[in-house]
Amino acid sequence: MLAFFDSSAFVKRYVAEQGTEAVLSICDRASEIGLSGIALPEIISAFCRLRREGTISDVQYRQLKSSLLTDIEDAAVCDLTPQVLAHAMASLEANVLRGMDALHIGSALTLKADVFVSADRRQCDAAARAGLNVDRV
Numbered sequence: 001m002l003a004f005f006d007s008s009a010f011v012k013r014y015v016a017e018q019g020t021e022a023v024l025s026i027c028d029r030a031s032e033i034g035l036s037g038i039a040l041p042e043i044i045s046a047f048c049r050l051r052r053e054g055t056i057s058d059v060q061y062r063q064l065k066s067s068l069l070t071d072i073e074d075a076a077v078c079d080l081t082p083q084v085l086a087h088a089m090a091s092l093e094a095n096v097l098r099g100m101d102a103l104h105i106g107s108a109l110t111l112k113a114d115v116f117v118s119a120d121r122r123q124c125d126a127a128a129r130a131g132l133n134v135d136r137v
Contacts, residue, residue, distance in 0.1 A: 049085035
C-alpha cells in the first residue's frame with residue numbers, strides 16, 4: 001500500500017501530538033511512503049518553529065532532521081511536474097484550498113496513492129472529491 005502523507009500528517013511521525021499513533025500505525029502498514037517534494041521544507045519549517053519556540057533543543061532539532069532525512073531515503077517523493085500542477089489547479093478550482101494543500105493532492109493523484117493521509121479537514125474533503133481514499137489523522 002502506498003500511503004501518501006501531507007506535511008501536517010507526516011510531521012506527527014516525529015512530534016508527539018494528536019494523531020501520532022494513527023500516523024505510526026499507517027506507516028507500519030504501508031509498503032511505500034509517498035510525499036510531495038514540498039513536504040521536506042514544510043516539515044523542516046515546523047521543526048525550526050519548535051526550536052525557536054523552545055519546545056525542542058538544538059540537539060533534538062538535529063535528531064529530528066536526521067530521522068526525517070533517513071526516513072525519506074526510500075520514500076516516493078513526487079516532484080512538481082506538469083501533471084502534478086494540473087491536478088493541483090483542478091483541486092483549487094473545485095475547492096477552497098491553499099496552494100500548497102492542492103500540490104499535496106496533485107502529488108498523491110500523480111503517484112496513484114492508495115491512501116491520502118492528512119490532519120487538515122478541508123484538504124481531506126478536497127482529496128476525497130478528487131477520488132483519493134482519505135485517512136484524516
